[in-house]
Amino acid sequence: MKRVLVVDDNEANLYLLRQVLQSNGYAVDEARHGLEALAHAQTSRPALLITDLLMPEMDGYTLLRQWKTDPALKHIPSIVYTATYTDSDDQRLALQLGADAFIVKPMEADAFVAVVNQVIEKAKNGSLPATAPGNEPLEETQVAYNATLVRKLEKRSLEMRTLTRNLHASKARFKALAENSMDMILEADPILHRILWVNRAACEGFGLSLEAFVNADSKRFYDQSDPRLATLIAERDATGRTRGEVTAIRANGAHFPVEISSVVYSTPEHQQIANITLRDLSAQKQAQATLLQSQADAATLQAAMDAHALLSMTDAEGVITYVNDGLCATSGYRRDELIGKTHLVLRSDQHDATEYRALWRTVQAGQMWKGEWCNRTREGALFWVETTVVPFATTQGPPDKYVTIQTDITERKLAERQRGELEAQLRETQKLQAVGTLASGIAHDFNNIVAAILGFSTLMREEIAPDGPAAEYLGQIQKAGRRAREVVQRIVSFSRPQSTALADIAVQDAVHETLAIAQATLPTTIAFKTHLPNQPVLVRADNTQLQQVLLNIYTNAWHAAPAKSARIDTRLEICNFASTDTAKPPNLAPGPFAHLWISDNGCGMSEAVRQRIFDPFFTTKPVGQGTGLGLSAVRSIVVAHHGAITVESQPDVGTTFHLYFPLVDQSDFHQPVARKPEITPPLTGSPHVLLVDDDSPITLLLEAILARAGFRVTPFTDPALALAALQKCPKDFDLLLTDFNMPGMSGLELARQVQSIRADLPIAIVSGHISSELIQQAHTLRIEALLHKERVSEDLVLRLSQLLQTSET
DSSP states (O other): OOEEEEEOSOHHHHHHHHHHHHHTTOEEEEESSHHHHHHHHHHSOOSEEEEOSSOSSSOHHHHHHHHHHOTTTTTSOEEEEESSOOSHHHHHHHHHTTOSEEEESOOOHHHHHHHHHHHHHHHHHTOSOOOOTTSSOHHHHHHHHHHHHHHHHHHHHHHHHHHHHHHHHHHHHHHHHHHTOSSEEEEEETTTTEEEEEOHHHHHHHTOOHHHHTTOBGGGGBOTTOHHHHHHHHHHHHHSEEEEEEEEEOTTSOEEEEEEEEEEEEOTTOOEEEEEEEEEOHHHHHHHHHHHHHHHHHHHHHHHHHHHOEEEEEETTOOEEEEOHHHHHHHOOOHHHHTTSOGGGGBOTTSOHHHHHHHHHHHHTTOOEEEEEEEEOTTSOEEEEEEEEEEEOOSSSSOSEEEEEEEEOHHHHHHHHHHHHHHHHHHHHHHHHHHHHHHHHHHHHHHHHHHHHHHHHHHHHTTSOTTSHHHHHHHHHHHHHHHHHHHHHHHHHHHSOOOOOEEEEEHHHHHHHHHHHHHHHSOTTSEEEEEOOSSOOEEEEEHHHHHHHHHHHHHHHHHHOOSSSOEEEEEEEEEEEOTTOTTSOTTOOSEEEEEEEEEEOSOOOOHHHHHTTTSTTOOOSOTTSOOSOHHHHHHHHHHHTTOEEEEEEETTTEEEEEEEEEBOOGGGOOOOOOOOOOOOOOOSSOOEEEEEOSOHHHHHHHHHHHHHTTOEEEEESSHHHHHHHHHHOGGGOSEEEEESSOSSSOHHHHHHHHHHHOTTOOEEEEESOOOHHHHHHHHHTTOOEEEEGGGHHHHHHHHHHHHHHHHHO
C-alpha cells in the first residue's frame, strides 16, 4: 500500500484528506508543519508529499526547498494543496522550488485523487520534469519568495484582522444569544466537573447567582441516583455528545426534570469544554401527567359508561351518528348497523305511536325527556331501559343533535315482576296457611265429634245382638264416622306446610287421595269418573305437590262446569316417546312417561285464552275471585318434576289437561305389607288412671272404654281439680291421660306440673289434632304416648297398656 505524507496545520483539512486518500487505497501519515514533515520522512519514506503553504514553524515553500535539496527525499514527488496562495506567482514559485503539481482548494475528491494518481504514476515512470532549486539564480528565487511571503502575510494579516473583528462580533452575538436564551446553558470542565460559566436562565432555574455557580462542582446539580445520568455521561465520553432526560436539583433541594443536550469541544488552547443545555420539563411533565390523567379519566369514564350506560347520539332528524359499545352489546347490533338509522330500528310493540310523538315533541322543544322505554334486540328479545334524552340547543334555532343515555333495567323489571308474583304467591300461601290453621282447629273439634260417634257406637254394638237390625245400623254409623275421620285427616295433611319430599309413589294413590278431598269439598252434582290401570304406575314426586296439582285442576274444572250434568274424567296410561315423536310435548326428553289427563265438559276456552292460561296473574275470573297464579304454580310444579303439561280446549265443549311425569322402574316397587295387629299386653291388677278432658262426652267415652278394659278411672273436666287430686294423693295414680287443648291449662302445662309432683308417673296426651310442634314439645317433656282422639275406640287401651308395660320395665 502506497504511503502519502500530508502536511497541514488545519485539523479539518487533515481529516478530509485522510478520508479521501484512505478510501482510495492509500496509507496516510500526517504532519502539522514543515519541520515535523522532514523529521517524519526520515523515518518513514512516503511515496508522495502533499503540503499546504502557509504553516507555523516552517512554511510549505521552505519545506519544498529543503525537500528537493535532501539527497534522500529529492526524488519523492510533491503536490502543493493550498487555499491561501492562489495566484500565478504563487504557483510559479512553488513549481520553481520543486513541486510537481499545484492544486487550489477546494477540489472535487475524484479530481484530486486523479492528480495524486497521475503524479505518482509519472514519478514511477520517470516522466516528471527534473525541477530542482538552484536552477534559478538564488537571489532571484529568494527575492520572489520574500515578495510572495510579504504579500501573503499582509493578506493574511488583513484576513486575521477581519476574522478577529468577525470573531468578536460572533462572540458578542453568541454571548447575547446564550445570555438571553430561555434554556439554561452551562459550560463546565468535563474532567474536573467544575462550572466555568452559566447564563441568566441557569441562575434563575437553579436559584443561584453567577458567582455561586462558577467553580462549583457540576455533579451537585444532578440527582446522582438517577440511572439515566450515568448512561448519558458514558455516551458523551464515547461520542463527544449526548441528549436525554435527567433529574436536576435546585439550590433549595427541589428535584425537577430537565432535557439535557451536551457537547464536548476543544478550545484553540486545547482545553476541553462541555457545553450543557438544559430545558426545564416541569411544566411539560405536569401537562403530560394532566393529559395522561385526563385520558385515564376519560377511559375510566368511557368504561364506566360502557359498563353501566347505553349511549347514542343523533342529528336533528333523529339519525344515529354515534353509539357506544354498551348499546351494541345489549341490542345485538353492530355499530355500522345502527349508525345512519333512527332509533326505530330498536322499536318494540310495547309503546304506541302517540308515546313516540310525545317524546319527540318534548326534545324538539329543547326540553330533556326522562322515562322508561322498552326496546327490541336484533334477535327479537325485549329489553327495558331507563332513558334520558338530552337536546343540544343552538343559539339560532332548535336543537341540532340529541344525546340518549340509557341504563339497562331489564333485570330490575323482571325482578319487579317476579316480586309481584312472589307477593301474590305469598298472599296465596298465607291464605293456605290460614286455611291450614282453620283446618287444624276444625279438625280438633270435628275429631272430638267423630271420636264420640265412633266410640259410643262401638260401645253400643257390644250391648246389642250382633245379628239384629240395630247392629247393621250401628255399622253404617261407624262406616260414616270412619269416612269422616279420613276426610278430616286428608284435609289437614293437604293444608299443612311441608318441605318437598320426593319419593317413588303410585299415581293411582295420589289420584284416589285427591279425589277423596275433592268429592268432600266440591258440589255433589259433579260426577267424577276414573279410568286407572290396576298395575301401579310409579313416578318420583312429592305426593303433596302432586295432590296440589290435581286438586287445582279439579277446582278449575268445577268452576267451568255446567249447572247440570257436570262431569270430570281422570285417565292414566303409560307412553314412551322417541326423540322424533311428534306427539312428544316440547322440552320433554325422550323416554317412558306416566300420562295423566283430566277432562271436563265445561264451557271451554278460546285459543287466545288457552295460549295464556299458564301466564302468572292471568285469569278470566271476575276481580276478587282469582289471582291467576293457580295454573302458573301447577306448571312450575310439573316442570320441577321434569315433566310437562299441555291443554286442549274448545269453547262450549270442554277442556282436557295432559300431565306427563317421568316413569321410574316398576320392578323396584313392592306392595306394602299389611301390618299384623298388635296384641294388647295384659294388665297387672286394675291400674288407676287420672283422666282429664274438658269435653264431658269425651270424658264419659274414655272412662267407659277404660273401665271395660279393667282400668280404674278418676275423671276430671277441670285440669286444676285433677292437679289438686294428684297433689293430695300422688301415689294413688298409675297413669295420667289428658286432653291437649283445654281452657285455662293445656295438656302440656298440666304434664309439666304433674312431673314436678311425681316425675315417674307415665303420661299420655290425647288430641283431635297432633301437630309437629306438639310432637316436639312432648318429646322435650319425655312424653312418649300421643293419641289421636278420633282413633281412641281402636287405639286407647292398646297404647295405655303398652305405656304401663314400658314404665314397669
